Amino acid sequence: MKEESLFESLLRRGVSRRDFMKFCTSMAATLALPTAFSAQIAEALEKKQKPYVVWLELSDCAGDSEAILRASRPTIGQLVLDVISLEYHETIMAPSGHSAEKSLQDVVKNHKGKYIAIVEGAIPLKDGGIYCTVGGRTALEIAKEVCGNAMATLAVGSCASFGGVAAAKPNPTQCVGVKEALPSATVVNLPGCPVNPENVTATVVHFLTFGALPALDKNHRPLFAYGKRIHDNCERRPHFDAGQFVKKWGDEGHRLGWCLYEVGCKGPQAYMNCPTIRYNEGTSWPVMAGHPCFACAMPQSWDALGPIYSRLPNVPGASYQATADKVGVAVVGAAAAGVAAHAIIRASTSKGKQEDK
Amino acid sequence: MAREYIWEVPVRVTHWVNVISILALSITGLYIGDPYAQGADEHSMLMGKMRFFHFIFAYIFIASLIVRVYWWFVGNKYARLDQFIPLSGERWKNLIDTALFYGFMKKDLPHSPGHTGLAGFTYFFLILLFVLEIITGFALYSQSHEGGAIWTLLGGWMLPVLGVGMVRFIHHVIMWLIAVFVIIHVYISVHNNIIEKNSLVMSIFNGYKNFQDRQHH
Ligand code: HEM
Ligand code: HEM
Numbered sequence A: 001m002k003e004e005s006l007f008e009s010l011l012r013r014g015v016s017r018r019d020f021m022k023f024c025t026s027m028a029a030t031l032a033l034p035t036a037f038s039a040q041i042a043e044a045l046e047k048k049q050k051p052y053v054v055w056l057e058l059s060d061c062a063g064d065s066e067a068i069l070r071a072s073r074p075t076i077g078q079l080v081l082d083v084i085s086l087e088y089h090e091t092i093m094a095p096s097g098h099s100a101e102k103s104l105q106d107v108v109k110n111h112k113g114k115y116i117a118i119v120e121g122a123i124p125l126k127d128g129g130i131y132c133t134v135g136g137r138t139a140l141e142i143a144k145e146v147c148g149n150a151m152a153t154l155a156v157g158s159c160a161s162f163g164g165v166a167a168a169k170p171n172p173t174q175c176v177g178v179k180e181a182l183p184s185a186t187v188v189n190l191p192g193c194p195v196n197p198e199n200v201t202a203t204v205v206h207f208l209t210f211g212a213l214p215a216l217d218k219n220h221r222p223l224f225a226y227g228k229r230i231h232d233n234c235e236r237r238p239h240f241d242a243g244q245f246v247k248k249w250g251d252e253g254h255r256l257g258w259c260l261y262e263v264g265c266k267g268p269q270a271y272m273n274c275p276t277i278r279y280n281e282g283t284s285w286p287v288m289a290g291h292p293c294f295a296c297a298m299p300q301s302w303d304a305l306g307p308i309y310s311r312l313p314n315v316p317g318a319s320y321q322a323t324a325d326k327v328g329v330a331v332v333g334a335a336a337a338g339v340a341a342h343a344i345i346r347a348s349t350s351k352g353k354q355e356d357k
Numbered sequence B: 001m002a003r004e005y006i007w008e009v010p011v012r013v014t015h016w017v018n019v020i021s022i023l024a025l026s027i028t029g030l031y032i033g034d035p036y037a038q039g040a041d042e043h044s045m046l047m048g049k050m051r052f053f054h055f056i057f058a059y060i061f062i063a064s065l066i067v068r069v070y071w072w073f074v075g076n077k078y079a080r081l082d083q084f085i086p087l088s089g090e091r092w093k094n095l096i097d098t099a100l101f102y103g104f105m106k107k108d109l110p111h112s113p114g115h116t117g118l119a120g121f122t123y124f125f126l127i128l129l130f131v132l133e134i135i136t137g138f139a140l141y142s143q144s145h146e147g148g149a150i151w152t153l154l155g156g157w158m159l160p161v162l163g164v165g166m167v168r169f170i171h172h173v174i175m176w177l178i179a180v181f182v183i184i185h186v187y188i189s190v191h192n193n194i195i196e197k198n199s200l201v202m203s204i205f206n207g208y209k210n211f212q213d214r215q216h217h
């Protein structure tokens, strides 16, 4: 039997040609390509055989799977992922136990070097990796085999990309992202907590259309999705520039949609396309919903960016809540008291000196 | 009594440019770090202006620092690098004697027509702090110019190493260290001016110091 193309499977699922073309145009936009490319995308999706994809869940919360399955009315983008990720996905596949593991083995054996591996979740390394095992094998063993033989690996979500919350200090299981665990594998990081399904779809579509992975940044993230700063595309940015800030949850400014900078927004430090693509079919994203961005898509966001709900990190090692500014004011006060004391001592001793003369 | 020309124009000009820049940088920086006032309306551009002036004064400050460092090598003998880093035994002795005098363990300040050994060495560390403040400043600046090679070179390289939180923390800590320096520095200037009657404070405006005849001490 001839393998189906993506377009053919979509047609079979009741997608109209018109909707298909709309999808191709929106993918071109997500990929930051001129609209003319939508024709090229359409052609590729119509002609090329759909890729084999396996989906691994390692040390994760299934949040990325959840994000992809979530919408009540599946979009074409989600259908695309659905259509292509049939081979193996622990959470949503029908087979279980040995027969499930067998379908994974089949893909790895029969389509070596030709399938795409999608990994969700971090890989624990401590004590030989025993803190995450599936079917008696460690996450590291599975990932080595599956990602090592894949054409490319998409690390979806912050845990698979950089270790995420699983790797936050003190990181008891010594979790790392896929690229760190398997430096030789071809990995595209698609961080986010959860990943934005649009970016997964767009990466796959880019791959099908151009036969190559999209351009990546130094953290192996596609530039089309992670090349722009959240703060520079945020709808609340005019309030930032105007100096209109939310001070407390539910205050006047919060109700008016002012900037969340003072309640800890990390938008100035985060690079992702949330403000333009948004989540759940373009419905919303955290800042739009009134919650500060916490830069989930940045490496070490838990440890390196400071507290989620305030701007300045605490003094390292201090057991109490002390920011550099609080300590600074105290130290300046002490210096002022010090020079005052010095002046008093000097005044009382130099009197004697003058009498000598 | 002798009157001598000590601080050349570039020394005095960079001094006061630094003072004004640091004041402006601290006021705007504190606002950027923790906005202490709300903009009047959506057109006020309050944060926009604070950031604008922070960056303008940052560049003025950097320019002034470059001029002053250049003057280490071409200025008069009171402006030279060897006044900042004590390499000779004589400068070390001056440094220690000055410290002992401030600690009430010596009766007189050692004769220092330029900076005392202690002042010079303190200014050297202060300039290191300035440089660190500039590097961390460029690191923060690089956030709005992701991938820009020049910004990465000037400071952006440290973001992945230390994390943005730590870089901002250091930028704040240095501001407070400079504030502590200023309190002690202004106090000592006035204090030495009174004790030595050498018009020290005026000297940083007009360049001239007076030296009292020391023989009868
Ligand atoms: C004495 C000198 C300076 C002082 C006291 C100072 C102070 C500050 C403070 C308190 C902040 C707030 C940090 C935060 O919480 O985000 C800040 C931000 C910043 N400073 Fe400075 N700064 C100084 C010099 C510089 C220099 C020389 C540069 C440039 C190269 C610079 C560039 C920046 C940048 C880019 C920011 C972040 C602005 C933003 O996030 O919008 N600063 N500064
Ligand atoms: C932000 C505030 C200030 C900073 C960072 C600062 C820094 C410095 C530095 C680096 C020098 C060495 C000059 C050189 O060789 O280039 C100096 C000298 C001097 N400053 Fe300041 N200064 C500040 C404020 C002031 C103020 C407000 C006064 C006024 C009382 C003052 C009085 C003097 C005097 C009299 C000298 C020359 C005497 C000496 O060698 O110690 N400074 N200052």
Ligand code: SF4
Pocket: A230, A231, A232, A234, A235, A236, A237, A238, A240, A258, A259, A260, A261, A265, A266, A267, A268, A287, A292, A293
């Ligand atoms: S809400 Fe966050 S991302 Fe948006 S303008 Fe304010 S600080 Fe920037």
